[in-house]
Amino acid sequence: MASPHASSSPRPNLAFRQLRGPRSPGEFAAAVRRAAREIGEHVSCDARYIGRVESGEIRCPNYAYERVFRHMFPGREPADMGFAPRESVRGRGARKKGSAPPGSSESPAESRTSSGAAESSTESSEESDVLRRAFMTSGTVAVAAASLGTGPRAHRRHAGETEAAAVEQAVRHIRLLDDRHGADGLYRRAARPLKAAYGLLDAETRRRSVADRLHSGAGELAISVGWLAHDSGRFADARSHYAEALATARVAGDPALEAHAFCNMAFLARDAARPREAIRAAQAAQRAGRRLGSARLMSLLALREAGGWARLGDRQATEEALGRARTLFERGAAEADPEWMTFFGEAELEGLEAQCWSALGDWRRAADHAERAVALQDPHFARNIALYTAQLAGDLARGGSPDAAAVAGGKALELLEQVQSARIRTMLASTARMLRRHASNPAVSGFLDRHEVAVRPT
Numbered sequence: 001m002a003s004p005h006a007s008s009s010p011r012p013n014l015a016f017r018q019l020r021g022p023r024s025p026g027e028f029a030a031a032v033r034r035a036a037r038e039i040g041e042h043v044s045c046d047a048r049y050i051g052r053v054e055s056g057e058i059r060c061p062n063y064a065y066e067r068v069f070r071h072m073f074p075g076r077e078p079a080d081m082g083f084a085p086r087e088s089v090r091g092r093g094a095r096k097k098g099s100a101p102p103g104s105s106e107s108p109a110e111s112r113t114s115s116g117a118a119e120s121s122t123e124s125s126e127e128s129d130v131l132r133r134a135f136m137t138s139g140t141v142a143v144a145a146a147s148l149g150t151g152p153r154a155h156r157r158h159a160g161e162t163e164a165a166a167v168e169q170a171v172r173h174i175r176l177l178d179d180r181h182g183a184d185g186l187y188r189r190a191a192r193p194l195k196a197a198y199g200l201l202d203a204e205t206r207r208r209s210v211a212d213r214l215h216s217g218a219g220e221l222a223i224s225v226g227w228l229a230h231d232s233g234r235f236a237d238a239r240s241h242y243a244e245a246l247a248t249a250r251v252a253g254d255p256a257l258e259a260h261a262f263c264n265m266a267f268l269a270r271d272a273a274r275p276r277e278a279i280r281a282a283q284a285a286q287r288a289g290r291r292l293g294s295a296r297l298m299s300l301l302a303l304r305e306a307g308g309w310a311r312l313g314d315r316q317a318t319e320e321a322l323g324r325a326r327t328l329f330e331r332g333a334a335e336a337d338p339e340w341m342t343f344f345g346e347a348e349l350e351g352l353e354a355q356c357w358s359a360l361g362d363w364r365r366a367a368d369h370a371e372r373a374v375a376l377q378d379p380h381f382a383r384n385i386a387l388y389t390a391q392l393a394g395d396l397a398r399g400g401s402p403d404a405a406a407v408a409g410g411k412a413l414e415l416l417e418q419v420q421s422a423r424i425r426t427m428l429a430s431t432a433r434m435l436r437r438h439a440s441n442p443a444v445s446g447f448l449d450r451h452e453v454a455v456r457p458t
Contacts, residue, residue: 010055013082016053032068032069035071041067047335163200171217198218219245220260230268230271243265245261255288259292260338263282265277275312295328299324302322303325306318347376351388354395366399370395387427393406394434397434407447409451436448
């Protein structure tokens, strides 16, 4: 009896099309991205992806998309949304060797025509299952070993859609863990997939689109690992990783990656007390970013510039850059907004402005913005809530409000039980030093005791 999927033409997914309703593919993709953020997932959904699902080209979504779709449509199983069973699409039982796949999973292997190539395609499908299981159970390092060139087939030196998708997923996984737990425990673990990703840049690829994705993914991974170094106080390592990402962007002619690299270089320069370098890097990021059509990106880059001016003590230039940032932010989100900017909402805008006013010595204004940042932050970004709370404690202490500073500092200490960040610990240590002269105050005394316990070696 012929299989219902014997035809080489994919079947349109009418059930999924019905779920989209009157919304355009672009509008529906935006709704998918919003739903992903609500549950702490990172998906780069666009109108093209929706079109591939509705046409039947994507017969089964990856695990991240499946979780998002279940969140969007409670009570519906993937089959109710028109998707094929996962085992029929991927893995050893998906199809007999040599048979033509009627559709694909979200990250299909490149199509091949010879019988040997068809066998290789089946192997790639099996490797994809290994990759997914590794990511679900063991995290970033296991993914690198499973798919980024360190496994038994590494001698083949060929990279396709599966490998490009693995690099992109490694980036998302690192960002997700950092959002929830902070950088300290992640940095060393992230070095292995980064090395493997850059090893893939010299592999043979049969499509220019795959090569472009590998370069972009490796560059984004370098930035993510650089950020882990940056946030855990390893500034020299961070500078090296950011420079590597910038070089990759220049080689690939990728303005989005270039803008991101310069953005982080500006942030690092500010933290390393090189404000003029921070300004120049932020301005370079803006030159690259103008081509991308994202007002939110340009807003963030203006804030990076403002941070440099504030460290220089130039209030007028700081206010001008902050005004630009707010104007750009108010233009709203757009399809062109980079995927890595999921953290940048109104809370981050307020938090970065608080840092500027703090650098200028306007403690009351800084505390007002930091307080708004804490109130507005999505609970998913636990690390950022801890950061803004520590910022608030420091600004209150400097502004002469020791009681309120102690309360905020205590909340930040509670958050540090789930977040590991050298940056936040350093900020709280500074606040504790400032508050010691108020140790006779019961609230301050309680905070100082808790802080001493928190920093005591175990």
